[in-house]
Amino acid sequence: MGICWSAKIHKAESPAHTGVNSSKYVSSNSDESISSSKVSSSVPPTPRSEGEILQSSNLKSFNFADLKISTRNFRPDSVLGGGGFGSVFKGWIDENSFTAAKPGTGMIIAVKKLHQESHQGHREWLAEVNYLGQFSHPHLVKLIGYCLEDDHRLLVYEFMPRGSLENHLFRRGSYFQPLSWSLRLKVAHGAAEGLAFLHSSEAKVIYRDFKTSNILLDSNYNAKLSDFGLAKDGPTGDKSHVSTRVMGTYGYAAPEYLATGHLTAKSDVYSYGVVLLEMLSGRRAIDKNRPSGEHRLVEWAKPYLASKRKVYRIMDNRLDGQYTMDVAQRLANLAFRCISLESKLRPTMEEIVEELDQLRDLEITENQSKTRNGSRQRRRSAGDVVNKIAKDAYPRPSASPP
Numbered sequence: 001m002g003i004c005w006s007a008k009i010h011k012a013e014s015p016a017h018t019g020v021n022s023s024k025y026v027s028s029n030s031d032e033s034i035s036s037s038k039v040s041s042s043v044p045p046t047p048r049s050e051g052e053i054l055q056s057s058n059l060k061s062f063n064f065a066d067l068k069i070s071t072r073n074f075r076p077d078s079v080l081g082g083g084g085f086g087s088v089f090k091g092w093i094d095e096n097s098f099t100a101a102k103p104g105t106g107m108i109i110a111v112k113k114l115h116q117e118s119h120q121g122h123r124e125w126l127a128e129v130n131y132l133g134q135f136s137h138p139h140l141v142k143l144i145g146y147c148l149e150d151d152h153r154l155l156v157y158e159f160m161p162r163g164s165l166e167n168h169l170f171r172r173g174s175y176f177q178p179l180s181w182s183l184r185l186k187v188a189h190g191a192a193e194g195l196a197f198l199h200s201s202e203a204k205v206i207y208r209d210f211k212t213s214n215i216l217l218d219s220n221y222n223a224k225l226s227d228f229g230l231a232k233d234g235p236t237g238d239k240s241h242v243s244t245r246v247m248g249t250y251g252y253a254a255p256e257y258l259a260t261g262h263l264t265a266k267s268d269v270y271s272y273g274v275v276l277l278e279m280l281s282g283r284r285a286i287d288k289n290r291p292s293g294e295h296r297l298v299e300w301a302k303p304y305l306a307s308k309r310k311v312y313r314i315m316d317n318r319l320d321g322q323y324t325m326d327v328a329q330r331l332a333n334l335a336f337r338c339i340s341l342e343s344k345l346r347p348t349m350e351e352i353v354e355e356l357d358q359l360r361d362l363e364i365t366e367n368q369s370k371t372r373n374g375s376r377q378r379r380r381s382a383g384d385v386v387n388k389i390a391k392d393a394y395p396r397p398s399a400s401p402p
């Protein structure tokens, strides 16, 4: 299937993506519309037309003038980020009337403003209203409303104070401290719960754009998925997949999806595996600034993931001393299964959530035993007790045997 660079792709390479080499793509052939034959017991069938989608959602319809005031005329210093769709601005509204409020008062919102005259953008805007208008889940970002006025297309979200996982993993600077091991586990778990919900019989949706920039963090580092522009209803009846044109972001899409356009929930599981690898290694899915042979994270990491003894080589050295090898090995193994070339061998998101439940419990037990051993050690004379932390925490890659 041929892949062409769409307008969206060029826009995806915005300053916010500096150093990022995984960019959006969309194949040129076949048309794809937001349509659905979904029938689920708890969610009504997805409406088809734009009018029906807008009418059936419980979202607030904002007028453009209000959003302009609330973002201080979309001032450049209100920009929270930018992607292929457009830019995201910080704004303020009154929490009761939802009208523009003075900066610093009322409720903070994030306003995504679509680049004008983008057909693909309109389609994604509508898909976002369609899905986020129906679903409410602790691990999906809340869409408050939208604006459709002349050729203006905007989306109004709850504000996520800690921004995206991408910023926390890859942005260098004093504002973004490297995410600790336990926060990485928390985020991996929350994001898995979001995806598991989407794949559940309640929602039956394939997300199709799972990546670090679409995982947003609230003040307590709860992960919430945003950006449903590429989401699709899962297959119905006895169908094994949905046929689509190939869309997504380089570095995250499952190989069989790229090759055939056949989309399944297991395509999301592959992307989840890539994100898990990014969290373990602190490396981007695609990074052309690295030496040759290390551009594609999956290809570089795979041989190390397959061997328990080599796992330490892929670990982010900013995590040194924070993790225990048991948990790191099991997470690496989980990532390894997620990125399996054979989609049937990949776990389901539900299984992934269960595994992460166990790993977080194990991490807590290990940390408690570290603390206990630490205090016992302090009571005894120094040096006569093997330091459990040093023993369990994996050695720094530089200090490890080749």
Ligand SMILES: Nc1ncnc2c1ncn2[C@@H]1O[C@H](COP(=O)(O)OP(=O)(O)OP(=O)(O)O)[C@@H](O)[C@H]1O
Pocket (backbone or CB within 6 Å): 012, 016, 024, 080, 081, 082, 083, 084, 085, 086, 087, 088, 110, 112, 141, 157, 158, 159, 160, 161, 163, 164, 166, 167, 213, 214, 216, 226, 227, 249
């Ligand atoms: N609700 C929100 N609260 C706070 N920041 C947000 C919110 N939504 C988006 N952002 C910020 O804006 C950035 C850009 O988001 P956007 O979805 O437009 O682009 P992207 O995910 O980087 O790329 P793509 O267009 O490929 O999805 C995010 O990475 C995040 O930092």
Ligand SMILES: [Mg+2]
Pocket (backbone or CB within 6 Å): 083, 213, 214, 226, 227
């Ligand atoms: Mg996004």
